[in-house]
């Protein structure tokens with residue numbers, strides 16, 4: 001079965017105006033506060049946020065006032081896209097399943113020679129992933145959960161029914177996910193055949209959010225970090241737990257991985273560490 005990795009082709013999770021809204025939320029500013037600080041009329045700001053139609057000058061002005069990096073935000077408004085168009089790695093496949101008006105990602109990582117796989121999150125419909133695993137005759141030894149939000153884990157039972165011996169790994173403070181899962185901490189490693197999957201604790205979006213960093217493919221690639229909703233191509237996840245922790249997880253954790261490390265995000269397309277350092281308006285921003 002030939003399978004196209006749909007995550008490669010997803011649109012960005014957040015457009016430029018979505019990022020403005022996130023920045024407003026993070027700063028706890030109202031649109032009238034933004035109007036006073038930027039000199040842009042309140043009604044115009046409301047329209048920009050509703051319609052997504054700022055001029056480059058308006059967008060640059062609002063970004064600068066909010067502390068976002070201006071050039072990357074202008075590039076996103078102009079159609080910037082990150083990441084590879086094809087995956088050089090054998091042994092990663094992404095799935096996008098429906099969630100409200102958008103989609104949520106889940107992934108399979110596997111060692112093609114040993115026939116063993118790990119699953120990262122389940123999405124809202126596990127059937128594409130289960131069909132994929134079955135068609136390749138892969139066994140699943142681990143189910144890695146980035147965090148407990150229902151769009152990412154709602155099909156956990158379906159995956160466990162098919163692979164009852166798979167260990168479920170999840171973060172501290174995400175125990176509600178299942179009663180017999182394993183709470184894992186930073187530095188723990190799982191082996192999926194020859195692939196090593198290392199746990200990084202990356203709180204911020206939720207208290208127990210984890211990143212699973214897979215490396216060790218024979219061709220010596222830098223590997224792929226499954227980051228959940230910590231960071232998206234060109235944006236960040238909603239810091240529902242703590243913005244400070246999210247920034248710390250991002251700058252002291254994920255963005256210190258090798259630049260070519262592929263990021264498999266919870267929503268939107270793949271990106272890389274290098275591309276986010278260069279092209280993400282929230283990275284190294286002054287929010």
Ligand SMILES: [Fe+2]
Pocket residue numbers: 147149205229
């Ligand atoms: Fe989430």
